[in-house]
Each structure stands twice: as structure tokens, then as C-alpha cells.
Amino acid sequence: xxxxxxxxxxxxxxxxxxxxxxxxxxxxxxxxxxxxxxxxxxxxxxxxxxxxxxxxxxxxxxxxxxxxxxxxxxxxxxxxxxxxxxxxxx
Amino acid sequence: xxxxxxxxxxxxxxxxxxxxxxxxxxxxxxxxxxxxxxxxxxxxxxxxxxxxxxxxxxxxxxxxxxxxxxxxxxxxxxxxxxxxxxxxxxxxxxxxxxxxxxxxxxxxxxxxxxxxxxxxxxxxxxxxxxxxxxxxxxxxxxxxxxxxxxxxxxxxxxxxxxxxxxxxxxxxxxxxxxxxxxxxxxxxxxxxxxxxxxxxxxxxxxxxxxxxxxxxxxxxxxxxxxxxxxxxxxxxxxxxxxxxxxxxxxxxxxxxxxxxxxxxxxxxxxxxxxxxxxxxxxxxxxxxxxxxxxxxxxxxxxxxxxxxxxxxxxxxxxxxxxxxxxxxxxxxxxxxxxxxxxxxxxxxxxxxxxxxxxxxxxxxxxxxxxxxxxxxxxxxxxxxxxxxxxxxxxxxxxxxxxxxxxxxxxxxxxxxxxxxxxxxxxxxxxxxxxxxxxxxxxxxxxxxxxxxxxxxxxxxxxxxxxxxxxxxxxxxxxxxxxxxxxxxxxxxxxxxxxxxxxxxxxxxxxxxxxxxxxxxxxxxx
Numbered sequence: 001x002x003x004x005x006x007x008x009x010x011x012x013x014x015x016x017x018x019x020x021x022x023x024x025x026x027x028x029x030x031x032x033x034x035x036x037x038x039x040x041x042x043x044x045x046x047x048x049x050x051x052x053x054x055x056x057x058x059x060x061x062x063x064x065x066x067x068x069x070x071x072x073x074x075x076x077x078x079x080x081x082x083x084x085x086x087x088x089x090x
Numbered sequence: 091x092x093x094x095x096x097x098x099x100x101x102x103x104x105x106x107x108x109x110x111x112x113x114x115x116x117x118x119x120x121x122x123x124x125x126x127x128x129x130x131x132x133x134x135x136x137x138x139x140x141x142x143x144x145x146x147x148x149x150x151x152x153x154x155x156x157x158x159x160x161x162x163x164x165x166x167x168x169x170x171x172x173x174x175x176x177x178x179x180x181x182x183x184x185x186x187x188x189x190x191x192x193x194x195x196x197x198x199x200x201x202x203x204x205x206x207x208x209x210x211x212x213x214x215x216x217x218x219x220x221x222x223x224x225x226x227x228x229x230x231x232x233x234x235x236x237x238x239x240x241x242x243x244x245x246x247x248x249x250x251x252x253x254x255x256x257x258x259x260x261x262x263x264x265x266x267x268x269x270x271x272x273x274x275x276x277x278x279x280x281x282x283x284x285x286x287x288x289x290x291x292x293x294x295x296x297x298x299x300x301x302x303x304x305x306x307x308x309x310x311x312x313x314x315x316x317x318x319x320x321x322x323x324x325x326x327x328x329x330x331x332x333x334x335x336x337x338x339x340x341x342x343x344x345x346x347x348x349x350x351x352x353x354x355x356x357x358x359x360x361x362x363x364x365x366x367x368x369x370x371x372x373x374x375x376x377x378x379x380x381x382x383x384x385x386x387x388x389x390x391x392x393x394x395x396x397x398x399x400x401x402x403x404x405x406x407x408x409x410x411x412x413x414x415x416x417x418x419x420x421x422x423x424x425x426x427x428x429x430x431x432x433x434x435x436x437x438x439x440x441x442x443x444x445x446x447x448x449x450x451x452x453x454x455x456x457x458x459x460x461x462x463x464x465x466x467x468x469x470x471x472x473x474x475x476x477x478x479x480x481x482x483x484x485x486x487x488x489x490x491x492x493x494x495x496x497x498x499x500x501x502x503x504x505x506x507x508x509x510x511x512x513x514x515x516x517x518x519x520x521x522x523x524x525x526x527x528x529x530x531x532x533x534x535x536x537x538x539x540x541x542x543x544x545x546x547x548x549x550x551x552x553x554x555x556x557x558x559x560x561x562x563x564x565x566x567x568x569x570x571x572x573x574x575x576x577x578x579x580x581x582x583x584x585x586x587x588x589x590x591x592x593x594x595x596x597x598x599x600x601x602x603x604x605x606x607x608x609x610x611x612x613x614x615x
Contacts, residue, residue, distance in 0.1 A: 012292075013292055015288060021449075026289065027287070027288045027289065028288070028289050028291055029288050029289065029290045029291060029292055030291045030292065031291075031292050034291065034292075038291050039291060042289065042291060046289075050379050050382075050383070051379075051383055052379075052382060052383035052405045052407060053407075055420065055421070055446065057444065057446050057450075059463050059464050059467070060443075060444060060446075060447055060450070060464040060465075061398065061399070061400055061444070062400035062401055062402060062424065062444060062446070063401065064388060064401035064402075064403055065403065066388065066392075066401075067401065071397075072397060073397065081446075081450065083446045083449060085419060085420060086419065086420035086445055086446075086481040087411070087417045087418070087419050087420070087481075087484060088417060088418060088481050088484050088485050088486035088555055088556055089416075089417035089418065089484060089485070089486075089552050089553040089554070089555060089556070090484065090485060090508065090549075090551075090552035090553065090555060
């Protein structure tokens with residue numbers, strides 16, 4: 001049963017790598033039409049970050065929660081980079 | 091004659107064997123000492139002390155050997171009961187006193203030695219137990235109990251029934267079974283610990299909740315495995331006939347009396363209270379985080395978005411960073427640069443980079459594929475100005491790269507409101523970056539750009555550098571330097587035409603107003 005399911009939904013799914021600021025990697029499987037909110041939430045919970053304190057870039061461009069992989073033309077095994085919040089004063 | 095000699099030798103040997111080896115050594119030392127003293131009447135004080143030390147050392151060694159000879163053979167000791175052990179100790183002490191009458195006089199030294207012994211013994215036992223636990227695991231709990239589920243739920247009741255009998259045993263059983271039950275469950279729920287495993291987000295949200303439960307169970311099992319390990323150590327100790335007080339204290343003896351049980355319940359209640367306190371604290375912190383994470387603005391709005399465009403989300407935390415004497419966060423700077431790009435400076439020949447690009451620049455310089463992925467969309471060749479905001483060690487500053495592929499007018503302008511930091515590394519990196527870009531775009535004539543540290547109005551305090559950065563960029567494009575200035579590569583920014591550094595604090599309120607206006611206008615739509 002499970003195999004049939006995966007076959008039917010394979011076209012919509014892609015795997016995305018999220019690279020930490022320290023260099024570690026986590027791999028997510030996500031539908032192309034789901035928003036990134038889910039991915040970011042799971043990633044932050046897993047790594048123990050606050051959700052707002054991490055910024056994500058795809059090929060150097062900042063990504064928002066409301067966007068989907070379809071909007072950004074993401075392909076299988078693309079890499080998303082996570083950055084810590086930058087603060088500067090002096 | 092031969093027989094006589096043999097018999098004499100034999101007699102001598104038997105006599106010799108009757109005396110223990112320790113005694114032999116002791117006597118030998120004494121005799122040798124006497125002989126030496128007879129030979130040399132004058133003996134240095136140092137030598138005597140040395141000899142004394144040597145002798146003490148040797149004696150200690152002997153005693154240690156005695157002590158460990160018993161411990162290394164657990165089969166003998168298993169037979170011996172506690173009383174017998176006590177008797178043995180008494181005997182040993184007597185023997186020691188006989189063999190070493192000198193030590194009796196010096197009580198302090200003896201005490202020291204005894205403490206040393208204890209430490210050594212404890213270490214040895216720990217080593218022994220460590221080596222024996224894994225084997226015991228396999229022997230005692232090889233199979234998971236089939237009725238583990240039932241026992242888990244009825245566990246408390248069974249204890250109450252068996253109060254009359256040994257409570258110890260039931261407890262052991264109960265926990266062992268619990269352990270077996272959990273061990274059987276864990277492999278079924280494969281919680282992804284390694285980074286290599288793929289996390290599925292395609293299924294419904296219920297499964298995510300299940301995963302969290304799995305995590306909690308993992309924690310529980312970890313705690314219980316530690317407890318069970320401690321108890322196993324105790325078991326092993328009982329089996330081998332050891333009873334060392336220190337270890338017993340560490341592992342805390344099991345409660346047999348009802349009073350102790352009452353104490354335990356009290357402790358449990360206290361723990362519960364503590365946990366509730368922690369929960370309330372966590373809730374408070376969560377609420378704080380939620381308040382900080384409430385989004386105020388998402389810029390640019392959905393109609394204006396592009397695939398090449400950064401989308402900046404401003405939280406309450408970022409808005410609070412615009413309060414006086416606060417450090418400015420990255421999203422404010424990225425937002426304002428985006429705002430400048432879309433609303434105020436509408437020339438298409440300027441490339442605004444992220445503040446995060448610089449942090450990834452090291453990787454880009456090594457990995458050419460990555461570089462191409464980053465820059466192919468942007469068409470950098472057609473652009474005259476590149477703007478690079480950089481955050482280094484909690485300080486904001488910018489680089490504006492002018493006409494990178496025009497050899498006559500090219501320059502890197504460095505705007506820094508504090509001239510404190512050394513910029514060699516930064517500029518080297520950026521030179522390499524531009525060189526690689528020239529390679530990709532196949533420029534034939536390329537020379538390294540000249541860097542100019544611009545003389546600009548500077549900050550007085552330790553919080554405004556982000557605002558200065560924004561002001562520099564805005565001012566630079568509102569009145570661009572003339573062609574001649576680019577050709578001569580001499581710029582003058584410190585004139586009165588630029589801004590007054592004392593008025594920079596007004597910028598904070600202006601930015602806050604701007605963000606609030608944009609968010610309110612979005613809501614009205």
C-alpha cells in the first residue's frame with residue numbers, strides 16, 4: 001500500500017537539503033505546493049532555535065515563509081542555507 | 091657424604107620454606123642493614139631516610155598484593171559470608187601487626203595508607219563492574235517479555251500485592267520488564283537522529299505529533315537505563331560478595347521500610363511542583379517568543395515579488411531594534427535596501443546584495459558551480475554598481491563596487507562609520523570574487539580594483555552604525571559623484587552637503603513610521 005502511495009505522489013515531492021551555519025545538513029522531503037512554514041518550523045524545533053531568529057536563503061536570495069518551492073522553481077536536491085540573525089551596532 | 095649434604099640441604103630448605111617470603115625479605119633487610127652499619131660506622135642521614143622510604147614502599151606493595159589476591163578471585167569470596175569476611179579482616183590486621191610492628195607506632199601514616207587503599211579498591215571494583223555489565227545484559231535480559239504491556243499497566247498493583255514478600259525483588263522485576271517493553275517498542279518507531287535520514291513533511295500533521303512522543307520516550311528510556319545500570323552494578327557486587335560503603339552511598343540503598351516510601355512520595359511531589367514551575371516558565375518564554383515572532387511586515391508584497399528578489403519579513407523583535415540605543419538587526423537593513431531599490435532609486439543598473447552573501451563568500455570562492463548558481467540569475471555584467479552590506483563582529487559597514495569591469499572608472503569604495511576594524515581580509519575576498527566574475531563573464535582585460543576608504547561622517551556612540559550604513563547608500567545615489575571624480579579616483583564625501591551625524595537619531599523614528607505605514611496600508615488593501 002505504502003509503495004503505491006509514494007509512486008502516485010512522487011511527481012509532487014522534492015527533497016531539500018538545509019545547511020546549518022556550522023555546516024551540518026538535514027534533508028527534508030516536501031511537496032512542491034506546501035509553504036515553507038512547515039519546513040522552517042520543524043527545522044527550528046529540531047535544532048532548538050527560535051523560529052524568527054533564523055533566516056533562510058536559496059542561491060543567495062532570502063526566502064519567506066509564505067513562498068512555496070514551486071514559486072522559486074526549486075528542483076530535487078536543491079540546497080537551502082540557514083543563517084543566524086545578524087545584529088550590529090559598533 | 092653426598093647423602094649427608096643432600097639431607098642438610100633439604101633440612102635447610104624446609105626451614106627456609108617455613109618462613110614466609112615477606113618475613114624473609116624483612117629479615118634480609120635487617121641483616122643487611124646491620125652488616126652495613128658494622129662495616130661503615132659513619133652513615134649519612136640522607137641515605138638512611140632513603141632506605142626507610144624504600145622499605146616502606148616495598149611493604150606497601152606487599153600489602154597491596156595481599157589485598158588484591160582476594161579480590162581478583164571472586165569464586166572464593168562468593169562462599170564466604172559476611173561474618174567470615176569480618177573474621178578474615180581481623181586476622182589480617184593481626185598478621186599485619188605481627189609483620190610490621192613499626193607501622194603501629196605511626197598512626198598518621200597508617201591512616202593515609204588506608205585511605206589510599208580504599209581509593210584503589212574502589213577503582214578496581216568499578217573497572218571490574220564495567221567489564222562485567224555487558225555480559226550480564228545479554229544473559230539476564232535476552233528476550234523481550236511477551237506480556238510486557240499488561241505488566242506495565244498493572245505494575246503498581248502488583249507491587250501492592252507483594253508488599254508482604256520482598257519489595258526489592260518485585261521492583262527489580264517490574265523495572266526489568268518495563269525496560270524490555272520499551273526496548274521492544276523503540277526499533278519500531280525509527281526516530282531520525284542522524285542528519286542523513288530524510289524527514290518527511292508530505293504526510294498529515296498527526297504524524298509529526300507522534301514523532302515528538304517518540305522523542306519523549308527516548309528520554310525516559312535513557313533515564314531508566316541509567317537507573318537499571320546502577321542497580322545491576324549493585325547486583326554484581328552482591329554476587330561477588332563485595333560490600334563497599336562508598337559505592338553503596340552512591341547508588342542509594344533500596345527502601346524496605348514504609349517510612350522511606352513516604353519520604354519518596356514526598357520527594358516525588360516536590361519534583362512535580364518543580365516541574366510545574368518549569369512548565370509555567372517555559373510557557374511564559376514561549377509567549378515571549380510568540381510576541382517577538384509576530385510579523386509586522388512582509389516586503390515586497392505578493393504583487394511585486396520576483397524570483398530573483400529577496401523577501402524580507404520584519405518581526406516585532408526587528409522593530410524593537412529601532413528603539414534608541416539598540417543594535418540594528420539584519421532584516422531592517424535588508425528591508426530598507428529593498429525599499430530603496432524598488433521605490434527611491436529606480437535605475438536598473440544597481441545590484442543590491444544581501445547581508446548574508448558575505449558570510450557565504452568563502453564557500454563561493456572554492457565552489458564554482460555554486461557561484462554560477464548564485465550569480466547567473468542576476469546578470470551582474472550589465473550592472474554598474476554592486477552594493478555589499480557586511481556584518482562583521484557585530485559591526486555594519488558597506489562596500490560599493492563601482493564599474494567593476496571598466497578599467498578606467500573601476501573602484502571599491504569602503505564606507506565605515508568606525509575606522510576600527512582591519513579590512514584587508516574583506517577586500518582580498520572581494521577582489522577574488524570580482525576576478526572570478528570576470529572569468530565567468532569572459533572579460534579579457536581585468537585589473538584588480540583600487541580600494542578607497544572614504545572619509546565620511548562618523549558615529550559617536552555604539553549603536554548607530556546600521557543607520558549610518560543606510561544613510562551612506564541613500565546619499566551616495568541621491569548625488570552621485572561626477573565622471574571626473576571616478577576617472578581621477580578621488581572622492582570628497584565629508585563636505586557639508588552630506589548629512590549631519592547628530593541628526594541620525596531621527597532616522598530611527600522615520601524608519602519605524604515607514605514600516606508601520608506600509609503594514610497598515612497592506613491591511614487596508
